[in-house]
Amino acid sequence: MIRKSLLVTGLVIVSAVSFAAQPSRRSPALPANLSKYIDEYPVKLMKVPAVKARLKTLLGKRYGDFDISIAVQSPMTKVGDFLLASGCMPHVCTINEAAFAIDLVNKRLHAVIYEKENPPLYFNEDKKPTPQVLKDWVSGHEQ
DSSP, rough: OOOHHHHHHHHHHHHHHHHSSSSSOOOOOOOOGGGGGSSSOOHHHHTHHHHHHHHHHHHHGGGGHHHHTTTTEEEEEEEEEEEEEEETTTHHHHTTEEEEEEEEETTTTEEEEEEEEEEOOEEEGGOOOOOHHHHHHHHHHHH
């Protein structure tokens, strides 16, 4: 009976140590000076490995749709505390577009896929609310 207790205790300890040793699932850090991307095209920032990885994680299976929906791009702008990137699908601008915003204070990504006949699809890191900058971007397309 003591052997069983020791065996169970040992297994519990090994399991706890193994669990504690698991790497955290933290997002890759964004570039330090995101302001340098103002007036640049989003493709430049989207090629940064950490940004690409975080967009892929955020958008999941919709990443491909997002990528084509932002293919024809406008230079990025700073709106309040956000870096805003946007674009549209080739040959269907105003009908199919996408945008992403990076919260420069909290270092979170937010994205939207906009299709004229469908409700916008919002994606937000850490399940945070969609920032007003993306809502305003969508509103500007619905008029």
